[in-house]
Amino acid sequence: MVSGRRIDLKGHAETVRHRMSSGEFGSFPVVLGLLLIWVIFQSLNSNFLSPRNLSNLSVDIVGTGLIAVGIVFVLLVGEIDLSVGSVSGFGAVMFAVLNVQNGMAEWLAVIVAVLCGTAIGLVHGFFYARVGVPAFVVTLAGLLGWSGLMLYLLGTSGTVNLDDEGLVATLTRHYFGSVAVAYGVAALGTAVYFLASYRDRRHRRATGMPRRSLSEIALRTCVVGVIVFAAAYVLNQFRGLPLALLIFLVVVAGLDLLLRRTPYGRRVYAVGGGAEAARRAGVNIVRVRISVFAVSASMAVVGGLFLASRITSASQTSGTGLLLLNAIAAAVIGGVSLFGGHGTTWSAFLGILVIQSIGSGMALLGIQAAVQFMITGGVLLAAVVVDSLVRQAQKAHGRA
Amino acid sequence: MAVPPLLALRGVTKHFGAVQALADVDLTIRAGEVVALMGDNGAGKSTLVKVIAGVSLADRGVIEWQGEPVHVRRPRDATHLGIATVYQDLALCDNLDVVGNLFLGREIRRIGVLDEVEMERRTRDLLSTLAIRIPNVRVPVAALSGGQRQTVAIARSLLGDPKVVLLDEPTASLGVQQTAQVLDLVERMRDHGLGILLISHNMGDVKAVADLAAVLRLGRNNGFFNVNTTSHEQIIASITGATGDAVTRRGSPPGEAEW
Ligand SMILES: Nc1ncnc2c1ncn2[C@@H]1O[C@H](COP(=O)(O)OP(=O)(O)O)[C@@H](O)[C@H]1O
Ligand SMILES: [Mg+2]
Numbered sequence: 001m002v003s004g005r006r007i008d009l010k011g012h013a014e015t016v017r018h019r020m021s022s023g024e025f026g027s028f029p030v031v032l033g034l035l036l037i038w039v040i041f042q043s044l045n046s047n048f049l050s051p052r053n054l055s056n057l058s059v060d061i062v063g064t065g066l067i068a069v070g071i072v073f074v075l076l077v078g079e080i081d082l083s084v085g086s087v088s089g090f091g092a093v094m095f096a097v098l099n100v101q102n103g104m105a106e107w108l109a110v111i112v113a114v115l116c117g118t119a120i121g122l123v124h125g126f127f128y129a130r131v132g133v134p135a136f137v138v139t140l141a142g143l144l145g146w147s148g149l150m151l152y153l154l155g156t157s158g159t160v161n162l163d164d165e166g167l168v169a170t171l172t173r174h175y176f177g178s179v180a181v182a183y184g185v186a187a188l189g190t191a192v193y194f195l196a197s198y199r200d201r202r203h204r205r206a207t208g209m210p211r212r213s214l215s216e217i218a219l220r221t222c223v224v225g226v227i228v229f230a231a232a233y234v235l236n237q238f239r240g241l242p243l244a245l246l247i248f249l250v251v252v253a254g255l256d257l258l259l260r261r262t263p264y265g266r267r268v269y270a271v272g273g274g275a276e277a278a279r280r281a282g283v284n285i286v287r288v289r290i291s292v293f294a295v296s297a298s299m300a301v302v303g304g305l306f307l308a309s310r311i312t313s314a315s316q317t318s319g320t321g322l323l324l325l326n327a328i329a330a331a332v333i334g335g336v337s338l339f340g341g342h343g344t345t346w347s348a349f350l351g352i353l354v355i356q357s358i359g360s361g362m363a364l365l366g367i368q369a370a371v372q373f374m375i376t377g378g379v380l381l382a383a384v385v386v387d388s389l390v391r392q393a394q395k396a397h398g399r400a
Numbered sequence: 401m402a403v404p405p406l407l408a409l410r411g412v413t414k415h416f417g418a419v420q421a422l423a424d425v426d427l428t429i430r431a432g433e434v435v436a437l438m439g440d441n442g443a444g445k446s447t448l449v450k451v452i453a454g455v456s457l458a459d460r461g462v463i464e465w466q467g468e469p470v471h472v473r474r475p476r477d478a479t480h481l482g483i484a485t486v487y488q489d490l491a492l493c494d495n496l497d498v499v500g501n502l503f504l505g506r507e508i509r510r511i512g513v514l515d516e517v518e519m520e521r522r523t524r525d526l527l528s529t530l531a532i533r534i535p536n537v538r539v540p541v542a543a544l545s546g547g548q549r550q551t552v553a554i555a556r557s558l559l560g561d562p563k564v565v566l567l568d569e570p571t572a573s574l575g576v577q578q579t580a581q582v583l584d585l586v587e588r589m590r591d592h593g594l595g596i597l598l599i600s601h602n603m604g605d606v607k608a609v610a611d612l613a614a615v616l617r618l619g620r621n622n623g624f625f626n627v628n629t630t631s632h633e634q635i636i637a638s639i640t641g642a643t644g645d646a647v648t649r650r651g652s653p654p655g656e657a658e659w
Contacts, residue, residue: 200516200517203517204517207517207518207521209517209520209521209524257513261513261514262509262512262513262514263507263509263514266496266500266504266507266514267504267505269493269495269496269500270493270496270500270504272495273493273494273495273496274491274492274493274494274495276489276491277491277492277493277501277504278493278504278505280487280491281491281504281505281506282505282506283504283505340495341493341494341495342495
């Protein structure tokens with residue numbers, strides 16, 4: 001006979017060990033890495049942690065970050081989307097052509113561009129999930145095809161400049177100058193976190209189930225509060241809370257809710273963790289698979305609009321270069337498994353913060369891009385190695 | 401006065417092209433009874449399970465549910481009647497925890513959002529009713545032992561309150577101790593009044609928990625045995641076809657026997 005207490009301890013240890021590897025605490029390594037990167041760059045150049053640099057950083061992460069958030073959905077079902085760079089460029093050009101060249105209202109052009117992204121994703125998903133073409137081939141074809149369509153749309157005009165005062169330009173240009181906004185958002189975030197934890201605890205107590213202690217909830221709330229208020233303080237030292245960052249955080253939190261708190265999200269994880277099991281449980285796996293590509297391509301367009309906003313133009317180079325690689329790397333560095341089923345949208349947030357911090361730090365130090373590529377590549381490799389080792393250990397344990 | 405059996409098959413026949421997978425198969429499952437379905441590889445056991453579960457259709461034959469003829473054309477039909485199936489390869493998602501796996505495809509929601517607390521409460525209730533011990537229901541099932549995973553798969557099949565459970569080789573890949581865990585669970589399910597069809601190759605398992613053994617050979621019934629009064633050798637002879645005639649012996653009512 002094993003005593004109940006020992007079972008509980010063992011169970012608790014297992015929960016912690018598995019949370020470490022499965023998302024909730026999966027962020028520990030990347031958070032540590034991020035702190036390390038910040039300390040190193042700050043010691044090399046005291047401007048790195050200046051409010052100005054951090055504020056710029058917080059806007060620079062948004063475009064690629066939003067694309068990475070979409071990629072998380074595809075990675076969660078164990079697939080990959082190589083088309084997001086092209087699709088983001090296509091979306092930005094689509095918007096610019098509709099709005100600037102054809103005079104369509106900005107809000108309408110934004111909606112049309114995003115819906116085009118959704119349609120593109122549905123096409124990718126259809127060929128992958130229904131026809132059975134491997135996703136990387138479908139989206140590789142998309143990578144070529146959609147950038148071709150983008151060039152076709154641009155025609156002879158190599159670059160379309162956006163309205164400087166327009167809606168899209170405002171996305172990355174607007175800052176909430178009043179300090180009350182940043183602090184208000186920080187207070188709201190902390191309060192929501194506390195109330196959600198507290199309500200869960202009350203609900204569990206009412207039904208006599210194990211629950212977090214009040215002191216644990218208080219401690220966690222304090223940690224969250226310290227982080228968000230510190231961020232608000234720093235942002236207020238420069239120009240206040242950037243609109244782009246606020247939107248990014250709302251999207252990340254909202255999609256996290258969708259993935260981890262709704263039946264749809266549960267099914268996305270299920271398809272990634274065992275497609276056959278999900279199918280037998282009555283999950284429509286074809287629909288789930290198509291939907292994640294739709295999310296990915298839609299988010300690619302949204303991200304593309306933020307990238308265009310940053311330079312107030314869309315051009316032949318929109319969506320090209322390192323964008324695709326950075327978006328995928330961000331998700332993976334943040335702890336999303338390439339094997340499916342593990343990771344959250346917050347992984348994309350942390351991952352893009354790491355990548356952009358390296359980029360920003362290197363730029364401050366005047367180090368050439370070549371070194372930056374090598375370092376980012378090394379970080380990515382380290383993240384994938386950790387992921388592989390964790391999965392192997394898990395498999396070995398599961399079979400034991 | 402006879403209570404009609406929960407499930408009765410009469411004359412079930414199924415061809416795959418020229419292969420006769422099932423020929424005139426009869427089978428009866430009663431409440432509170434464990435029927436072992438035995439037979440060599442290719443005897444038609446899995447095919448029979450699929451017919452009952454609505455995964456594949458019989459060419460001929462009658463399925464009676466509590467005395468009434470019924471049509472089982474789709475898995476959903478079987479589920480609605482109260483027939484649950486646990487397939488040989490466990491249908492679990494490794495990355496989801498026990499609660500997530502149990503409720504996959506039938507999540508409880510409140511205002512569109514998962515009601516994790518309620519799902520966890522019901523999971524705990526179900527596991528404790530069946531005396532299944534899982535250290536922590538919030539651990540991904542990848543972390544559980546083979547036996548624990550099998551008990552989770554079986555528990556999952558019980559969520560819909562079935563009356564009959566079909567288990568396709570539940571102990572095939574398990575060690576001794578884990579097999580015992582699963583067989584204990586089968587006994588408790590029987591004590592809760594479920595009718596159970598247990599496919600097994602293992603005479604030890606069958607002797608331990610089954611009341612009746614139904615043997616299939618080359619797609620045909622090759623004998624029904626009261627496990628408590630029949631020797632190993634007789635049953636094995638029937639499986640391998642060593643005896644000339646099928647020995648059909650219905651013994652004393654199940655459940656009353658002691659061993
Ligand atoms: N889908 C199928 N198509 C063709 N033949 C099949 C199919 N399923 C089973 N069979 C045949 O039916 C017979 C019974 O198979 P099965 O029910 O799997 O046996 P068991 O589970 O007892 O080992 C075998 O000869 C097998 O080859
Ligand atoms: Mg079989």
